[in-house]
Amino acid sequence: MPAAASSLARHRSRSPQTASSTVFQEEWQVYRKVVDNNYLCHREAYAVLRNLLLEEMPAPFRFLDIACGDASATVGALADTEVAHYHGIDLSEPALALAEKTLRALPCPFELTRQDFVAALRERTVSADVAWIGLSLHHLQRSQKRELMVDARLIVGERGKLIVYENASPGPETRAAWMKRWDRQRPDWRAFSDREWASITNHVHANDHPEAHVTWLELGYEAGFGRARCLYESPTRLFRLYCFDC
Numbered sequence: 001m002p003a004a005a006s007s008l009a010r011h012r013s014r015s016p017q018t019a020s021s022t023v024f025q026e027e028w029q030v031y032r033k034v035v036d037n038n039y040l041c042h043r044e045a046y047a048v049l050r051n052l053l054l055e056e057m058p059a060p061f062r063f064l065d066i067a068c069g070d071a072s073a074t075v076g077a078l079a080d081t082e083v084a085h086y087h088g089i090d091l092s093e094p095a096l097a098l099a100e101k102t103l104r105a106l107p108c109p110f111e112l113t114r115q116d117f118v119a120a121l122r123e124r125t126v127s128a129d130v131a132w133i134g135l136s137l138h139h140l141q142r143s144q145k146r147e148l149m150v151d152a153r154l155i156v157g158e159r160g161k162l163i164v165y166e167n168a169s170p171g172p173e174t175r176a177a178w179m180k181r182w183d184r185q186r187p188d189w190r191a192f193s194d195r196e197w198a199s200i201t202n203h204v205h206a207n208d209h210p211e212a213h214v215t216w217l218e219l220g221y222e223a224g225f226g227r228a229r230c231l232y233e234s235p236t237r238l239f240r241l242y243c244f245d246c
């Protein structure tokens with residue numbers, strides 16, 4: 001088996017907690033239900049990621065999955081690509097345990113680290129060609145997002161890419177207004193009980209900090225990327241996928 005187990009063991013002793021990750025440690029099954037019902041448009045977003053990797057990463061590449069969760073959507077996106085190495089970082093023990101199994105489908109070595117991704121990126125000395133963040137950067141305030149994107153820019157260098165799928169507003173919008181639009185989804189989440197909806201929605205209200213479309217582009221340039229592209233917007237207009245490169 002690839003080096004996953006030993007890497008996990010090495011990092012488990014740090015066992016950090018953040019408020020933004022608690023729901024994913026306690027209620028991973030509820031989040032799985034969100035993904036399975038495609039309520040956050042994982043299918044479309046990860047299809048865009050896959051096309052990008054197929055079209056723009058023709059040579060073997062090292063993939064860094066920041067806040068990888070159980071890695072199931074990423075494994076699908078990496079199928080048939082030139083991925084040569086996978087490294088996932090997350091705080092959720094149940095998610096990482098699932099990821100350890102799911103990632104065995106990859107044709108390359110993989111590594112999993114249980115660590116706060118902010119610290120992990122700041123301390124990282126190993127480069128990657130693609131850094132991917134799915135629905136997790138929005139936990140940070142704007143200045144912290146910028147700092148993390150600067151760290152990611154250093155990791156991927158001149159020739160790599162940072163790709164994010166995140167909470168976004170199409171135009172100027174307050175956080176409260178974005179939350180109101182989030183709340184309007186309730187009738188569409190038919191598979192969710194009131195308790196399940198509340199557990200996700202309370203987490204979103206407490207932890208999520210969306211950015212306007214122009215702010216996401218600016219953050220990319222401020223982090224040192226020469227190009228910032230929006231490649232997907234969810235039909236709810238709550239989420240967008242961006243690719244930053246040079």
Ligand SMILES: C[S@@+](CC[C@H](N)C(=O)[O-])C[C@H]1O[C@@H](n2cnc3c(N)ncnc32)[C@H](O)[C@@H]1O
Pocket residue numbers: 018020021024025035066067068069070073089090091092095115116117118133134135136139
């Ligand atoms: C919404 S899920 C996203 C999972 C996956 N990337 C996806 O696209 O579905 C958020 C993930 O971020 C992780 N997370 C949240 N804050 C974190 C932090 N500070 N450091 C590491 N992982 C974190 C959670 O454990 C969870 O797996």
